[in-house]
Structures are given as C-alpha cells and as structure tokens.
C-alpha cells in the first residue's frame with residue numbers, strides 16, 4: 001500500500017470543515033430543507049435557475065460562454081430563466097409533454113444548456129449526447145428511448161442523416177445555428193425563428209421527486225449502451241456534493257471542462273454549480289494547453305474541475321508554458337474519471353501551488369461518491385474517502401465486507417438520492433447492479449487503507465477507460481463487424497501513459513481481403529465516423545483467428561494477457 005505520502009494544504013473554505021463529524025451527523029433530510037417544495041412537488045430547474053432569477057442573484061452571471069472561434073457571451077440567471085422559459089414554450093408548441101424524451105446533439109453551445117433547463121421545466125426527460133458521436137451511437141440512443149424531439153445543428157444532422165429513417169418515433173428536429181440560406185426540411189424547425197415569437201414566461205411543471213430528469217447512455221461489457229435514468233430527486237446529491245467536494249462559494253468562477261454528453265458535464269457542468277448559484281464558465285473548443293491557461297487567466301477561474309488525461313497533457317506541455325500566464329485566481333482543483341497518477345499531483349503542486357483533489361463516481365451513481373476534501377490531507381494516488389451519507393465497502397464475490405488492505409470489489413449501499421432509478425427499458429440490466437447480496441456493485445476493484453482512504457485498482461470487467469471515456473468493447477467489435485472486410489473482432493483496453501488506456505482491436509478478415517496499412521486506416525476512419533471520434537481503435541492487429549470459449553465467446557482476457565505478455569490464467573474453457 002502506498003499511503004506514506006500525504007499532502008496537507010488546507011484552503012480557506014466555508015464549505016466542509018470537519019469531515020469526520022459531517023460523516024457521523026449527516027442526514028439527506030437535512031439537505032432537503034433548502035429546496036422549494038410545492039404540494040410535495042419540486043423541479044430542479046426552479047432550484048437551479050428560477051429561484052436565483054427572483055433573488056439578489058438575478059443579475060449575477062450564470063454562464064460565461066466562449067466559442068471555439070473566441071466569441072464570448074454572458075448570461076445572467078434572469079436571462080437564463082427567460083430563455084429557458086421561451087425554449088420550454090417552444091418545445092411545448094411542438095407537442096412535448098411531461099415524460100417525453102427530448103435528445104440533444106449539440107456542441108457545447110449556450111442552447112445546449114438552455115434546452116436542458118427548458119426540458120426539465122416541461123417535466124420532459126433530457127438525453128444529452130456527445131457531439132463527437134457518429135450515426136450508430138445516435139440511432140441506438142434515440143431508438144431505445146423513443147425520443148420525440150432531437151435538438152441539433154444542420155452540420156450534425158447531416159452526419160446522422162443515414163439513420164433518421166430508422167427512428168419512426170422522432171417527430172421533430174430543432175435546428176440551432178441555422179444559416180440564412182439553409183433550406184429547412186418540412187419536419188424540421190429553426191430554433192432561432194421559433195424562439196423569436198415565443199413568450200418568455202412559462203408555468204413550469206411541478207414534479208414528483210421520483211419523476212425522471214435525464215437519461216445518459218453508458219457502456220457495459222456486453223450489449224448496447226444502457227440508458228441510465230436519473231430523477232429530480234438527484235438534486236439533493238448534486239447540490240451538497242458540489243458544495244463540499246468542489247468547495248464552491250458565491251464569489252467563485254468555476255470551470256468544469258467536461259461535455260454534458262458525459263455525466264460530469266451534466267451534473268457538475270450544469271446542475272451542481274447552478275443549484276448553488278455559482279457563475280460557470282463553458283468553453284466550446286478543443287483541448288489546447290495555452291488556450292486553457294489563457295482561459296483561467298482571462299476569466300479569473302477560481303475552481304477548476306477536470307480530468308487526468310487533460311492534466312497529463314498539460315504536464316507534457318511543460319512548466320515554462322505555465323509561467324507565461326497569471327493563474328493566481330485558481331484556488332481549488334479537482335479531477336475525475338480515471339486514475340490520477342501521484343506524479344501529476346506532485347507536478348500540480350509545483351506549478352499551480354495547489355493539490356489536485358481526485359474524486360470517484362459513475363454515470364450510475366449520479367454524483368460524487370468518494371472524494372478528497374478541502375479539510376482532509378490528500379494521499380496522492382487515492383480517490384479519497386466516502387461522501388457523507390454514502391456507505392462504501394470492499395466486498396468479495398458473495399457480498400462479505402473485506403478488511404482494510406485487501407483488494408476486492410468496490411460496492412455501495414443502495415439508497416442515496418442520485419442513484420440510478422432504472423435502465424431505460426431494461427429491468428434485467430438494472431437488477432444486475434444489485435445482484436451481489438443487495439450491494440450496488442460498481443464494476444471496479446479497489447482497496448481501503450487503515451485511515452479509510454480508498455485506492456482504485458482496476459475494472460472487474462472488460463470495460464475500457466480511454467481518456468476518461470467509458471467504452472464497451474462490444475460496441476467497437478459490433479461496429480467493426482459492419483465493415484465488409486471484417487469477419488471477427490476482439491477489442492481490449494491497452495495501458496497508455498497519456499490516455500490511461502487506448503482501444504486495441506484484433507481483426508480477422510474475410511477471405512479475399514488482405515491486411516494492409518491502408519485497410520488499417522480505413523477501419524479506424526470507419527469507426528470514428530460510425531461510432532464516435534473517441535471510440536476508435538488506435539491500434540489494430542490483423543490475425544487469422546481469435547481465442548474463443550467453446551460456446552463461441554471471444555476471450556478478451558486472453559487477448560489482453562497475450563498482448564501485454566502477462567500470465568494467461570485459466571484457459572480451460574478455451575476452444576481447441
């Protein structure tokens with residue numbers, strides 16, 4: 001166990017001051033008392049936007065937005081209220097009602113954030129999607145959720161044109177950023193035109209705590225991505241975890257670098273900060289070290305929530321670059337999504353003068369479950385301690401709790417406010433999460449040290465984590481099989497110093513096709529376009545057969561062991 005090193009650097013905070021006491025005395029009911037409840041009904045959009053628009057915060061900036069081309073815009077809480085009211089009215093005229101699914105396929109434009117709020121006001125269910133998705137990924141999500149409306153741009157619509165005919169339930173496409181000479185199809189509507197003549201007052205739906213709010217699709221080992229469904233009740237977890245883990249205060253300028261197509265960008269890029277009335281900065285551009293530092297300098301970012309791959313890339317770009325910028329506004333840094341290397345934390349301490357606070361959670365948990373806190377020393381390499389109200393354990397395969405120091409499955413006791421409520425349309429897969437003696441099984445392995453800090457070990461299944469993106473090997477294998485040259489494929493995550501893991505595919509070709517550099521590039525391009533830009537195999541190895549079990553299942557474990565030169569373990573089920 002590597003817990004000798006401790007970084008203790010307490011920031012000034014009015015957030016969580018005494019972890020042990022908070023953990024002991026914590027009650028979710030107490031957190032609920034700040035929420036506006038009408039006839040036992042609630043709405044997260046009221047808490048995140050409208051309440052501030054009626055308070056002293058009405059002229060406070062909710063959103064500082066910067067486009068990839070450097071265009072900047074600002075929106076106050078009052079402006080966000082009016083725009084989301086308008087957008088809700090507009091969606092209602094299209095027939096959207098409580099419980100309908102409205103999917104969003106947009107870059108990080110202001111309209112993405114406005115429509116997320118509007119959808120909640122309508123009582124509808126939002127489905128944010130990453131703008132790098134290809135047609136297959138979009139089709140699977142819209143098809144499974146039976147989405148009624150899709151909000152996108154003309155460019156992104158063109159990318160998915162080939163699959164639209166497979167979506168009979170989709171009634172309208174709302175197009176954002178339509179140029180004047182663009183010819184709208186009959187079933188499409190222009191966001192800007194509709195918004196112009198729509199009133200900016202909307203009577204929001206008051207919701208049951210358990211009514212669905214958003215669906216995010218995420219990958220498992222097998223099958224298509226699962227529609228992890230969250231509810232308005234999640235706001236209880238969102239608001240307190242944002243306050244205590246991200247340590248946000250009213251005078252902060254907060255930057256979460258994640259896209260709302262991933263759970264971090266939805267929960268902590270949107271709901272969490274706004275539930276706390278915080279000014280949030282959003283950048284719709286790609287990663288660029290110099291640009292990122294310029295953002296912190298220009299917008300005087302105080303709290304920064306990012307990911308290990310980004311931090312490793314910043315580290316690679318060197319210390320001299322950091323020195324060119326005034327980053328003195330920064331007071332708190334957090335990271336999530338993949339293991340955060342201790343050397344990155346040490347580097348951060350050196351160049352930013354601040355420890356990086358790692359935290360752990362999942363799409364399914366809906367909010368941060370394990371974290372490093374401002375009031376606790378950081379042990380580099382550890383994810384930290386459970387959030388108050390969360391019972392975390394390391395268990396064996398039967399659900400018995402294991403003592404400190406022993407590796408096992410990371411499990412949570414069900415019942416926290418933001419726990420997933422269902423897998424859309426798949427009760428069986430939902431129940432599987434709780435199949436080890438009633439624990440919520442995370443799929444990760446970890447251990448706990450004597451001080452109660454949790455340390456990530458790995459995944460218990462084949463799920464790949466590349467640059468913090470969760471990718472199911474099955475999805476990539478299926479997409480590869482759609483290519484006419486591919487007869488069989490097996491996909492694994494291969495350790496990579498910068499990205500955590502990269503995707504590697506082993507491919508058996510049909511007769512008549514021969515391995516070549518050109519074919520390799522074609523397959524990479526094929527997956528980038530069909531599935532998603534982040535989900536393509538950076539390495540492809542052509543082979544004549546794949547190791548399979550006697551029942552025909554590809555043994556990814558064996559592919560991985562062979563590739564990495566590791567012991568192959570039990571191969572008794574291997575086909576001859």
Ligand code: PRX
Nearest residue numbers: 336337338339359360361362363444456470
């Ligand atoms: O394997 C863990 C890894 O990311 C998985 C969850 O992925 P996703 O649902 O996409 O959510 C990511 C952001 C909340 C986990 O099962 N993971 C997440 N945080 C960490 C991590 N692995 C190591 N250290 C972390 N801090």
